[in-house]
Amino acid sequence: xxTTESDAPTAAGSGSSASQAFRxxxxxxxxxxxxxxxxxxxxxxxxxxxxxxxxxVTYPEFQAAKQWLMDVGEGGEWPLFxxxxxxxxxxxxxxxxxxxxxxxxQGPYYLPGQAKLPWQAxxxxxxxxxxxxxxFTGQVRDVAGDPVxxxxxxxxxxxxxxxxxxxxxxxxxxxxxxxxxxxxxxxxEITSVRPAPYQIPTDGPTGKLIAAAGxxxxxxxxxxxxxxxxxYRTITTQLYFPGGEWLDSDVAEATKPELVLDLRPQExxxxxAEYDFVLERA
Ligand code: DHB
Ligand code: FE
Numbered sequence: 001x002x003t004t005e006s007d008a009p010t011a012a013g014s015g016s017s018a019s020q021a022f023r024x025x026x027x028x029x030x031x032x033x034x035x036x037x038x039x040x041x042x043x044x045x046x047x048x049x050x051x052x053x054x055x056x057v058t059y060p061e062f063q064a065a066k067q068w069l070m071d072v073g074e075g076g077e078w079p080l081f082x083x084x085x086x087x088x089x090x091x092x093x094x095x096x097x098x099x100x101x102x103x104x105x106q107g108p109y110y111l112p113g114q115a116k117l118p119w120q121a122x123x124x125x126x127x128x129x130x131x132x133x134x135x136f137t138g139q140v141r142d143v144a145g146d147p148v149x150x151x152x153x154x155x156x157x158x159x160x161x162x163x164x165x166x167x168x169x170x171x172x173x174x175x176x177x178x179x180x181x182x183x184x185x186x187x188x189e190i191t192s193v194r195p196a197p198y199q200i201p202t203d204g205p206t207g208k209l210i211a212a213a214g215x216x217x218x219x220x221x222x223x224x225x226x227x228x229x230x231x232y233r234t235i236t237t238q239l240y241f242p243g244g245e246w247l248d249s250d251v252a253e254a255t256k257p258e259l260v261l262d263l264r265p266q267e268x269x270x271x272x273a274e275y276d277f278v279l280e281r282a
Contacts, residue, residue: 071205088105109164
């Protein structure tokens with residue numbers, strides 16, 4: 001396939017694709033009771049009011065903020081913005097009652113229904129997929145240390161340019177995504193390529209805010225995983241590369257020291273990374 005300027009993968013449009021994915025995801029309808037809406041909405045508004053008072057926010061600044069909020073909505077970037085700047089705290093609250101492998105944010109780029117793959121498998125990739133070959137191995141166990149067979153490792157990650165299939169144009173559907181099923185010993189061995197660090201699209205309203213505030217827009221390179229098995233609590237998490245750039249300054253604040261892969265030292269061949277997952281009973 002030839003790529004022209006217009007269909008070469010770029011970050012532009014990733015935000016609005018994420019909005020579409022969010023709208024079409026099957027999700028349980030949550031009826032939030034009025035007392036709860038009152039309590040939380042009141043607290044959020046009080047936080048905004050306090051920031052305005054504390055920082056003497058002016059009318060022109062208020063109008064600029066209004067314009068920006070409208071742009072985020074019209075650009076379809078709310079899922080992207082909220083997952084970068086807010087989700088990590090929701091995850092922190094959820095983690096208060098969670099044992100086993102630490103969780104992390106899901107982010108805006110999960111797509112359900114990917115190909116089911118055996119315990120030893122390569123993720124779907126383009127012929128000659130660019131990047132350092134990666135073999136990611138490990139075991140799924142329960143909190144008692146017993147292997148969990150037939151656990152699903154729903155994996156997705158960015159390519160060597162930091163783009164996700166399904167969200168940036170020019171990448172085949174399902175690329176670098178798959179559901180790998182652990183074997184009778186709980187083992188898995190996933191062949192892929194090392195993802196590049198991810199940059200929040202700089203051309204949309206979220207990127208504009210980041211630039212206007214003088215922040216950086218980077219997340220360290222990461223693998224996304226949802227690990228599930230019948231009778232166990234599902235874990236949504238991310239794994240990072242030791243020493244990776246932005247590991248200590250993730251814009252999404254979604255790193256944890258426990259979520260760093262073990263890299264096996266080696267002379268040649270693919271990069272070998274290991275991680276074992278621990279599931280608690282549901
Ligand atoms: C965002 C992107 C990611 O790849 C991720 O893991 C978390 C958040 C985002 O742009 O919102
Ligand atoms: Fe990501």
